[in-house]
Amino acid sequence: xxxxxxxxxxxxxxxxxxxxxxxxxxxxxxxxxxxxxxxxxxxxxxxxxxxxxxxxxxxxxxxxxxxxxxxxxxxxxxxxxxxxxxxxxxxxxxxxxxxxxxxxxxxxxxxxxxxxxxxxxxxxxxxxxxxxxxxxxxxxxxxxxxxxxxxxxxxxxxxxxxxxxxxxxxxxxxxxxxxxxxxxxxxxxxxxxxxxxxxxxxxxxxxxxxxxxxxxxxxxxxxxxxxxxxxxxxxxxxxxxxxxxxxxxxxxxxxxxxxxxxxxxxxxxxxxxx
Numbered sequence: 001x002x003x004x005x006x007x008x009x010x011x012x013x014x015x016x017x018x019x020x021x022x023x024x025x026x027x028x029x030x031x032x033x034x035x036x037x038x039x040x041x042x043x044x045x046x047x048x049x050x051x052x053x054x055x056x057x058x059x060x061x062x063x064x065x066x067x068x069x070x071x072x073x074x075x076x077x078x079x080x081x082x083x084x085x086x087x088x089x090x091x092x093x094x095x096x097x098x099x100x101x102x103x104x105x106x107x108x109x110x111x112x113x114x115x116x117x118x119x120x121x122x123x124x125x126x127x128x129x130x131x132x133x134x135x136x137x138x139x140x141x142x143x144x145x146x147x148x149x150x151x152x153x154x155x156x157x158x159x160x161x162x163x164x165x166x167x168x169x170x171x172x173x174x175x176x177x178x179x180x181x182x183x184x185x186x187x188x189x190x191x192x193x194x195x196x197x198x199x200x201x202x203x204x205x206x207x208x209x210x211x212x213x214x215x216x217x218x219x220x221x222x223x224x225x226x227x228x229x230x231x232x233x234x235x236x237x238x239x240x241x242x243x244x245x246x247x248x249x250x251x252x253x254x255x256x257x258x259x260x261x262x263x264x265x266x267x268x269x270x271x272x273x274x
Contacts (some may be wrong), residue, residue, distance in 0.1 A: 137176035
């Protein structure tokens with residue numbers, strides 16, 4: 001009987017030890033032990049097309065599964081205002097961020113500035129028709145711009161206004177340049193594509209777009225007196241389906257690591273001087 005009791009006692013102790021180990025293993029597998037390098041959730045981001053390359057790299061570092069919808073900021077703001085579901089909106093200007101705010105779909109009153117950008121003239125591969133800014137007004141030139149509703153298109157018109165205000169170009173410069181426009185595109189990447197394909201002699205895009213072309217287009221700088229500083233904004237959606245992942249994405253973009261990625265792709269820091 002004593003031997004039987006001793007065996008039962010030892011068996012009970014072993015079972016208790018086994019159960020304790022199982023509790024420890026279950027505890028270690030909870031969210032507190034999740035590696036930050038593994039996906040923690042999902043986030044849907046609507047972003048200006050000029051952010052495509054930089055945000056593509058950022059997606060590798062945020063720790064969540066990121067699904068992007070890139071396009072002209074004006075088109076994205078309209079989609080969001082009409083009920084499109086997203087977690088984050090990144091606009092290439094304040095106007096379209098404010099449009100989304102006015103529609104009641106943004107969680108903040110202003111959004112946060114995330115980066116800046118500048119304009120540059122791009123020319124078709126091997127083209128000899130455009131070598132100076134003055135050539136944009138030359139008769140017969142094929143020029144392509146983003147539509148005026150697109151941030152890049154609005155900025156381009158501002159740059160042409162500045163050029164026309166300089167006697168060196170003349171007050172008719174803008175009108176002559178616009179007479180050469182063969183198409184107005186819905187986003188800045190479409191402008192770049194038409195120039196790359198040789199469907200236009202020149203176009204006005206962001207410096208980041210020209211850099212993304214990796215030498216496939218020529219460039220003509222717009223000096224500071226004629227250039228326009230584009231300021232980008234980012235915000236979490238008010239009814240974000242994945243609010244925690246949305247906040248992580250926004251905070252990463254604004255962090256030193258996120259800003260370094262953006263600057264590697266040619267973006268300036270928030271609040272940079274023109």
